[in-house]
Amino acid sequence: MRVKVGLAALAALLACGSASQMALAASPAKYDAHQCFYTKNVTSFAAPDDKTLYVRVGVRDVYKFDMFGPCPDIDWNQRVALVSRGSSWICDSMDAEVITHAVGLGPQRCPVSHMHKLTPEEVAALPRRARP
Numbered sequence: 001m002r003v004k005v006g007l008a009a010l011a012a013l014l015a016c017g018s019a020s021q022m023a024l025a026a027s028p029a030k031y032d033a034h035q036c037f038y039t040k041n042v043t044s045f046a047a048p049d050d051k052t053l054y055v056r057v058g059v060r061d062v063y064k065f066d067m068f069g070p071c072p073d074i075d076w077n078q079r080v081a082l083v084s085r086g087s088s089w090i091c092d093s094m095d096a097e098v099i100t101h102a103v104g105l106g107p108q109r110c111p112v113s114h115m116h117k118l119t120p121e122e123v124a125a126l127p128r129r130a131r132p
Contacts, residue, residue, distance in 0.1 A: 056132035071110035072102035
């Protein structure tokens with residue numbers, strides 16, 4: 001009797017383990033290698049409002065950064081700094097911070113809540129003011 005209960009419990013544990021492994025495999029990875037870029041390759045930016053920043057990396061790639069909240073004067077600044085945390089690569093929103101100079105306030109650090117690489121179709125659909 002004990003052997004049957006032990007085998008049943010083991011089978012249940014194995015089923016749970018394989019279900020959790022399948023869930024992990026189906027969940028998106030934290031970093032997408034195709035989304036990473038080197039900060040020194042940033043060539044231009046555009047900020048259509050105080051919560052959104054578009055960054056051009058190299059010739060083709062454009063990334064969209066959404067701020068946690070309003071980033072003072074980012075939408076009219078001629079210069080911003082994109083700072084990476086930990087290394088010179090940015091792969092995720094947690095890797096990046098935007099620094100802007102707000103009139104009367106000085107340098108302002110703006111944390112990024114979300115970032116993603118735009119598809120060529122998304123880049124083509126950007127309004128002129130938002131194109132870096």
